[in-house]
Amino acid sequence: MGEDTDLFGDEIDEFDSELFSVKGDIEVAISINASKSLEMYDQAVQYETNKRLHYIRFIEKHIDGGWTQKNIDPLLAQMASYDNNPKPKWRAIAAWYSKYRKSNFCITSLIPSHEKKGNRALKNTSGDFYFNKALEDKYLRKERPSVATAYRYYCDLIQFENSRLVSGTITPLSYTGFNARIKSLEPYDVDLARFGRSYVQKKYKLGDKFAEPTSVMERVEIDHTVLDYTVLMEDNQTVIGRPTITALVDCYSSCVVGFYVSFNEPSHLSIRAALVNTMLSKDELIDCFSNISADWPCHGKIELLVVDNGVEFWGDSLESACKELGINTSYNPVGKPWKKPKVERFFRTLNTKFLDSLPGKNFRSVEAKGDYQPDKEAALSFSLFNELLHKWIIEVYNQEADDRKTRVPIVKWYEGASVYPPIEYTGDAQELLRVKLGVLETRSITKDGIQFMHLRYDSPELLEYRKYTPVASKRGLKADIKIDPHDLSYIYVFLEEQERYLKVPAKDPDGYTTGLTLTQHKVNIKNRRKSVIDSQDLMSLAQSRLEIEQMVSQALANKLKQKGMKKLAKYQGIDSNSIHSTVPVKTSQALPIVKASTNDNDNDDIDTFDWNSDDIEAF
Template identity: 40%
Template structure:
């Protein structure tokens, strides 16, 4: 068996004669392997000690005394070509080796026990006080500042001690005390628990996967790049990228690129792109040298704790397709490492080399203005992005050269292909990945987002299953956020979806997205609020309140007040009290009433014949 070190070790081992063999090659090799955690110098020293012990032991007559050892030590040093130890040192080596049961670790030099190991001094309590109050705090004072604070504590403490004053330790000793503190505890006190957990975490093995799409990770990130509008060529800002990556092959399963903040709509587009066929990509970009065959039903989707992943819409959408949602632990992105690593590779491999990049940190710009230098349009970046994913990333091996993502996918698909979506299932997937709502069907249909949705089929369903005296027909709806001109309503008793158009304003909702509609509603509300003069409204409302209070007080103090309103209401109808006529009942005076009575009596007698000459007797 070949020896793992240079020729100097070969010289140690063999001396002629069976009795003269000190350490066999295999034994020395095993010895060195057991000392791999130690430095090269320590290994050499252990080999020197064991070589002297095994050379001298078969030749020694008597005990390990000075008289018996001194004649042999020089001969051993000559033949072993090693520095000779003192007889007492050699005897100590043998004693430790024998008492440990021939354990080689007993011959390891104890350098750590050398020097002054007494750390406790009369100022030990002041050292702890200075470290706890200055160094182990979130203000993160330096060791030098902490040492000065310690020296000040010693001076102040000695003022109260006329005798036996405290002697301060040296700066080197103080530094050693701090450097001996547990590193995790230091990070915990100076940087907080999250920082300490991240930097001193236990890295467990990755989840073992055996087939494609068994486990897929998803996450969002803002790209370190400012893109331009295709036509106007003005900066649009940094887009958000949503990526799904397969844990088995490391292939990119799907993506979404948008300027809107991560939301359920981002997940919807990315998931559809991941699950459905991507053969149209090679037709859209004919220069591609490879295809993008990754698609199928995802078994487990690993997500973080963003609000968009906790929505009811996502769980309800994936339930019919048996896709489990696995939530990553809060504040532990390293447990979802593949997608985080891909973002880093994308930045280094493509994004940071493009004009308009913002880099990962602002200090890396150093005078570079990405808005002025931006030159990549949105469509051009999509072309570059697809090229980099399909022709570069998928065809490049990992750093350990264990596999190429594209061929790893082909290998897995050959052995155990994932389930794929039929045309009918693909259509259902697009419907199910809509935004979930629950609404009551009323006269006029379903009211959602301030719009009215109605159809003959929905009306007929309400006639059959709706209640006569109550509006209790509640149905589940799915909305495609990219087009709100229609919704899909799930008919529970028939186990199917129907498409229900918007009846509010067909020209308005045609091709309108939910985001655009909500923005328009917000602008309309803002415009309405700006038209309202709140000070004048307040004055008017207070005037109404004051007038009511005055009238109530006036009526309470009036002696003529009556609780009966029947006759008064008849008089009000008779005299036509209203906003455009008289405002109060006219009470006639006594003279005018007598005169009116006499006039009426005279008129009646004078016209008696005219009034009754058309009457006929029985």
């Protein structure tokens, strides 16, 4: 018995691909399927062929993924049978489709091949039947059995069947022949059955192709990662921990166009800061670092922002801000980082070429780490690390050719910007950008102004707006406000009737809110819990802030464990926007008493603050 190397040689037999040559005056070799059309066959053959095409077209129209049992069986259950006849098995349909596709979708490939069926008295005794059964039962499984295991099962099936036959036997394939047929299977179908959908999507990059951008800032990828590096406080002795970077990479040039580093978990705060850094000019930022000589011209409006599917990217504020700014967003599916290749490449290069040789690097596994202790080896303060990171990105990463030597990012940027320069933010547009990227809240405008987290904001302009704006409901006059999470000394109130934002300062004559971050304010409030909050004393908050700073000093003196130091860094606002690693605190602040808001949105749950608790997180 000759070996049949067809992928699905089960109950669907094939015609001989060629007739024997006829020796004589004329020597010919005729392909049956190419020379004989379907209508030339009898009605029974036409009926069977059309039935096969009927099932193929239905499955082809509705299937999602490969032609596997998992995908075909549910569709078979949905569809009506052909002329009320029994439905075929899923593998038969997959076999028909395989031959149909290989023939460039020629219907004659579906014609039953009766010439090769042989003695039909031996029902289901063809070796092909047992090959396919071994294939399905033992090889195409998530457990990924070996070929040898599938072959043993195949031989056992044939041996058992031979013991039942009255006459004749089935000759099994040799192991070499069996293995050859395994190797002839379509790789996609095999990988899908043995490794799963995620594996084949990554291996074959299914649906990953996107139109190549034709200009800078047309497509920008954004993502977060925790750096494999431990940094110190400014005293170069106290360990803070591993910072998190939020980076944006332009897909046209491969330039890093902006980033933000802090000790906050990925959140709207870090995304906002990274976007501001990306879209605004960086000239003033570069001037802060005396050792950086190269330019960083990358800035401007983003056309399409490719973001991860993480929770921090789904906030109403981010969605609203992007819509206001005319930025389209594309959400990357979970578990498919290869769909953001530019930013993933940057993270890999950052770890392997920048952090790799720095004292304090972290290893991914205990085995790789050995006796190395990052906390003890760490030698760089955050401020120095921040400067080195800026220098490496600006003067090395953006200036160095890629691995294939096809482009230099900064050269590609200048080329693209010279043809289609991105829209720039200048003058009032810069402040408007910061406003629109703020945290969105809705608050009532009352005679006391606007209350936000026990802070009061008011101005003569806001009073005039309240006086002359009709109230649409019994709930009073409400307005959308934008909060800058890095500075609570003011808010922006959107005046809907006038279609503009009004900057309203905090009623804070003694400076409690100057430079106050949202994280710091939440911590201060949580540290001053009262059983019943009838009023909120800003002097009390100022006192709380001073007490916390005393705890900070004590923490530095006692060198609290790393978890606590990282929370301390969050509170102090240590990030890549800061030139130094610590934020000085004003200790002489006499603050007025402000009556607490009765707004439900202001009555946040307030817990006693502990440096080693998780309550410091603002988001």
